[in-house]
Amino acid sequence: SQQGEEDPQALSIQEGENATMNCSYKTSINNLQWYRQNSGRGLVHLILIRSNEREKHSGRLRVTLDTSKKSSSLLITASRAADTASYFCGEAGTSGSRLTFGEGTQLTVNP
Amino acid sequence: GAVVSQHPSRVICKSGTSVKIECRSLDFQATTMFWYRQFPKQSLMLMATSNEGSKATYEQGVEKDKFLINHASLTLSTLTVTSAHPEDSSFYICSADDRDGSGYEQYFGPGTRLTVT
Numbered sequence: 321s322q323q324g325e326e327d328p329q330a331l332s333i334q335e336g337e338n339a340t341m342n343c344s345y346k347t348s349i350n351n352l353q354w355y356r357q358n359s360g361r362g363l364v365h366l367i368l369i370r371s372n373e374r375e376k377h378s379g380r381l382r383v384t385l386d387t388s389k390k391s392s393s394l395l396i397t398a399s400r401a402a403d404t405a406s407y408f409c410g411e412a413g414t415s416g417s418r419l420t421f422g423e424g425t426q427l428t429v430n431p
Numbered sequence: 432g433a434v435v436s437q438h439p440s441r442v443i444c445k446s447g448t449s450v451k452i453e454c455r456s457l458d459f460q461a462t463t464m465f466w467y468r469q470f471p472k473q474s475l476m477l478m479a480t481s482n483e484g485s486k487a488t489y490e491q492g493v494e495k496d497k498f499l500i501n502h503a504s505l506t507l508s509t510l511t512v513t514s515a516h517p518e519d520s521s522f523y524i525c526s527a528d529d530r531d532g533s534g535y536e537q538y539f540g541p542g543t544r545l546t547v548t
Contacts, residue, residue, distance in 0.1 A: 353536055362437075362524055363475070363539040408474060410537075417528045418465060419537060421474045 326409060326422040334430050339396040341425040343409035346390065350412045353419065354383055354394050357406045366394070366407075401431045433459045435527050437540035444515055444547055451511045452543045454525030460505035461527035465537065466498075469522040481508045515547045 326343045333339055345352070351370045355363040367383045369376045369392065375384050382395040396403055406426050410419035434457040444450050454464055462483050467475040479500050480488045487500035499511040508527075512519055522544055526537040 355539070360522070360542070360544070362435075362541040363526075365536050365538070368536045417463065417537065418477060418480055419526075420477070423474050426472075 326407075326425050328425060329423065330426045330428070332428040332430065333399055335399060335401055337399055337429075339399050339403070339427055339429070341394045341407050341427070342391060343393070343422050344389075344391045345409075345411045345420075345422075347411070348414050349387075350414050350417075352385060352392050353410045353412065354381075354392075355408045355410060357408065357424075359406075363408065396427075399427075399429045401429050403427060403429050433457075433527070433529060433538040435461075435525065435538045435540040437523075437525055437543050439543060440541060441544045442546070444545070446516055446547055447514055449511055449513045450515055450545060451509055452523055452525075452545075454508045454510070454527070454540050456506045456527040456529070456538070459527075459529040459538075461508075461529055462505060463528045464502060464508040465526045465528070466500060466508075466510050467524045467526070469524060469542075471522075475524060478510075512545065515545070517547045520545055520547045 349371050353368045354366040357363050367378050369383050369385045380397045385392045406424045408421050408424045410421045436455045438453045464481040466478045469475045477490050478493045481500045481502040483502045483505050489495045502508040522542050524542040526539045528537050
């Protein structure tokens with residue numbers, strides 16, 4: 321299956337700034353999920369947004385979904401050095417829960 | 432929240448030997464588990480979907496005879512890399528779905544770093 325694309329591939333910002341990452345996908349989805357991965361570790365689930373939802377919030381995280389453009393964005397507000405990690409979007413197709421991941425965005429937050 | 436463990440976290444083996452990696456759901460029953468492989472600075476690539484009590488479904492290009500998957504119980508799936516070679520060196524991650532494919536979030540294990548010398 322084809323993977324989606326994420327941009328930017330790498331993002332470097334200063335602490336306190338906002339970080340926006342985008343994800344595009346190719347097929348119809350049941351839901352889209354955002355994950356965070358620290359170097360050499362497993363994935364930590366951040367937010368799940370269903371295909372009939374347009375926006376979700378969780379703390380400093382805001383996710384949007386535009387099914388007409390087949391794209392999603394993850395916004396981290398007031399970033400912290402501890403937010404430094406790779407962020408992946410995974411889309412779950414309509415046939416089940418298997419996820420197809422995008423290439424990921426490496427976020428670096430400089431103190 | 433739901434916890435998934437993997438064992439071992441790191442393994443080094445000689446070329447030609449086999450390695451078994453365990454994935455356990457600690458506080459929930461997982462009818463479906465997924466195995467991913469991740470090369471450095473790359474995304475996760477799904478290798479196979481493991482269903483309790485039935486044969487695993489492999490993704491295109493993944494050799495089922497090389498990557499043996501067993502999901503004998505609702506809390507344990509194993510991945511055995513047979514006759515490992517240096518190109519099999521990678522980060523292997525499992526995830527578990529505590530719903531029956533209805534699109535809920537997956538819980539990921541911490542990963543297993545395999546190095547084949």
